[in-house]
Amino acid sequence: MMRKALRSRKNQIRLIVVTAVMTGASLILLAVFNHLGGILVSQRAAERFQGESQALYAQVSAYFPTGSEIEQTSIYSFDQALESEYLNISMEDQGDGELYTQCYSAVSTVTVESEKASATVTAVGVGGDFFFFHPLTLRSGNYFDSGDLMNDYVLLDEDLAWRLFGGTDLVGLTVRIGDQPYVVAGVVSREDDFASKKAYNQGTGLYMSYDKLLALNEVKISAFEVVAANPIDGFVRSVVEKNFKDAAIIENSNRFSYFSIFKIIGSFAERSMNTTGAVLPYWENAARYVENIMAILLLFAVILAVFPLFVYIYAAVTLVRRAVAALVRKVPQVIDNRRERAYREKMSRKGGS
16 A cells, blocks of 8 residues: 555656656747747847837838849839828828838849959848848948938948958948949948858848949849838738739738747748749848747747646646535535534523523
8 A cells, every 4th residue: 555655656756847847848948939039130120110109010021033123113102102001091100200111122243342352242232221120230330321422332241341451440441343432331240140140141242322233233122121100900011012012021020929930830841932933131031040940949849838738737627626625515514513603602592581
């Protein structure tokens, strides 16, 4: 009998240990999941734009298939369409008068020269508020404004700065692209998160005004991004879809939420297929890489949580049953005790009279 009791006790201890370990592992996976959801700065533009405002904002990106890239006139048309939609619902400006901000970019190859060296590199032509969406770390200098009349500034990445000049403190120095001089506005370093490092495979590079890149290589816009007030769920995305019908549309807002990642788990195998024909920029590939990892983490977290959940439910049901049984036993006794006390009091009063 004692052996049986000891064996039962050991089984209970094993069950408690296994349940605790599986619960702890599931919670650790969820903690990593939540951490990964915040590492990509480029995916959190809506959060930064919202600031202290109580209004809701959405970030949406459009990537255009090869051969279907767009021109700047399409960007202007989108701005007009979005503003028209806001007028239709009588939406007023928020605080500083900005309901939205946007940016666009194109990628090409250029040869850049300094007095010391030259290199053929990847050039990203940017327009709009590009560096708000992609706030790369400055090693020196400042971002340039793509709306400047001259548009003759460039930002070098750290690798290119070392190759051309042997350092990073280069503000005001000049490089040549084609037969045109450009002033170095600053030097930036690439994102240091693991996903961006994995996704970026374009080598050394620089950033310049889209207008200047267009004049050099006649390259069209391949990526468009917008953050805008989102009074109704899906409002901003619907405007983007109406204006850019051929594009691959991504809603960046809440893409790393539990619900969004659960949806990815259901179509995980299909994610390896790119049927849109769009060449995705490295920041979008980094985001998809993070999504895939988060989907795996969430799947294992749920699997690990299933057994402990049943144990906790069983334990809770057992406790409730015991409590109910104890209550069932106790209530009649309490009633009987009260009846007896009342009877004694009654008899006592009769005896006294």
